[in-house]
Amino acid sequence: MRPLFHPAIEDVQPEAILHALADPNRAAIFARIMRAGCVEACSAVSALGDRVIPKSSLSTHFKVLREAGLIRSERHGVEMRNRSRWDEVEARFPGLLAAIINAYASESGKGACRSGG
Numbered sequence: 001m002r003p004l005f006h007p008a009i010e011d012v013q014p015e016a017i018l019h020a021l022a023d024p025n026r027a028a029i030f031a032r033i034m035r036a037g038c039v040e041a042c043s044a045v046s047a048l049g050d051r052v053i054p055k056s057s058l059s060t061h062f063k064v065l066r067e068a069g070l071i072r073s074e075r076h077g078v079e080m081r082n083r084s085r086w087d088e089v090e091a092r093f094p095g096l097l098a099a100i101i102n103a104y105a106s107e108s109g110k111g112a113c114r115s116g117g
Contacts, residue, residue: 004066004073004074004075005066005067006066006069006072006073007067007068007069009069009085009088009089009091009092010092011069012068012069012088012089012092014093014096016067016068016069017068017069017070017089017093017096017097017100018100019064019068020064020065020067020068020070021068021070021097021100021101023061023064024104025048025053025057025061026061026064026065027100027101027104028048028049028104029045029048029053029058029061029062029065030065030070030071030084030101031101031104031105032045032048033045033071033082033083033084034084034086034097034101045058045082046058062080062082065082066082069085069088069089070084070085070089070097071083071084071085072085
């Protein structure tokens with residue numbers, strides 16, 4: 001298997017973050033991982049609300065989030081586990097992630113996310 005690409009935090013760019021989180025499914029996946037406060041398996045976030053994201057689409061979403069520097073993924077046997085890089089990104093771009101996630105939350109009426117993760 002090929003190694004997974006995770007950019008160093010100093011290489012993370014705001015335009016990559018904005019691109020990754022511009023997709024509502026990716027924003028929901030990231031918010032769910034961030035709120036979990038622990039490592040999440042890909043399969044744990046495949047259901048978003050009343051819909052299930054196909055495995056092929058889910059893989060693409062995780063790749064975009066990973067390459068944008070928003071998550072760190074690790075293989076554990078056949079399972080891929082993901083954790084948020086919220087604290088690292090927050091230190092580099094204070095307030096950016098909270099503003100994006102809170103904008104989605106206020107649009108959907110679900111309330112604001114907590115910071116940290």
